[in-house]
Amino acid sequence: MNLRAVKGMKDILPDEISKWHRLENTFRHRVEGYGFREARFPIVEPTALFVRSIGETTDIVEKEMYTFTDRGDKSLTLRPEGTASSVRAFVQHSVQAREPVTKWYYIGPMYRRERPAKGRYRQFYQAGIEVFGDPGPFVDAEVIDMVVGLISSLGITEVEVLVNSIGGPEAREHYREALLAYLGPYRAELCADCQRRVDANPLRVLDCKVPRCAEIAADAPSILKHLTDEDRAHFDGLQETLTILGTPYRVDGSLVRGLDYYTRTLFEVLGKGEALGAQNALLGGGRYDQMVKSFGGPDTPAIGFAMGLERLLMAMPEGEPDSHVDVFIVAAQAGVRGEATLLGRELRDAGLRVESDLRGGSLKSQLRRADKINARIAMILGESEVEEGVVQLKDLQEQTQDKIPRAEAAQRVRALLSK
């Protein structure tokens, strides 16, 4: 077979879907408990949306986007993340005019053309939330506390919560100057990428992993020293609230994150299980108070996060094997298959999940099938049962069997299932 899923993109088959459902349902339930409502956005957006929000000099925009020209000569891009679309939609629909605070969540595929690795795919799934209109810091703390609760209700116990503040535009500008002054003398020692970054976006130099650059970055001034009083008060307020909530966290001044749109609060949750390999960032987020305005909307503060579903899945414990079938109907003779099909419809109409093997086959093989797919009950129908208007109700778990009137079949099954 020479037609395969494209590199870095995976099929999810039914055998693994129940874990996905468990994850998605837990996420939905949790965030809906905080008043978030689902929104769905296009997977394809104008390229400029991401360039302007994520930042021209970020890795995502520089080398990871799936960008193409459509037949109308427009440059389009498969979304690499969800926040840009959320903001675009928020501004496009003037959502701020309908409510003071907007809380949205989304789940869906994202695309980045990176080299695939464990827990990193070119099409991957993210679930995320955005809050528009609340400047914080209480909402920042509540969001962080919410994700901690979410992670824990997924059965993931070993995590670390990192928080940091990179200040607002004013602090960023002061810091930029301080950083440039510091980096100036070292300029020639930096790697080629960083020499370019000094001009384009000096903060990115702090992120570089080239040994010499990392050494230089290690002694660079800290942005925490350049926060304005307001930024500082915001960050203090966040930490105080986390303390009141009893949410564990650690301040990490080196947490910068790869997207340029962040302001003030940044946070990240790291998984610790070895199942994750090197891709241990389960979820990340932060505040982006300038983005709505920069897209032409009103000055609206915002905060959000996104989590990587594949990574969460790897960190989650395996669940109980479940069954997708309540009743398996067995036709004892080939001649009653029509009657068995009718019985199946009767039970389904009563709300039960019913399977059968309409190909027929031996009684033994049909029962084996019922056992294999983990059906709780087998219902056997043969010539004599049809004649008498009854069915054999076999409880595969309790190993019991009763002959019951066919009319009572659905109700008897319900009684057994609810036991």
Added chain:
RNA sequence: GUGGGUGUAGCUCAGUGGUAGAGCACUGGAUUGUGGCUCCGGGUGUCGCGGGUUCAAUUCCCGUCACUCACCCCA
């Protein structure tokens, strides 16, 4: 983008210079219409692809592609 590993049955993997095996899965049976456990039986492979060496290559060599892991980046 850089480095490493691996490609043999549907899956997980053994193995050999003379074209190949196990377990699981699937399937039939163990006396009449009763699953799981046990026992007996059954099918399945362009041994990733291309080239080279050789009388002979799945095995050795080279290339290539794919997958995978790490670096990096991130979710």
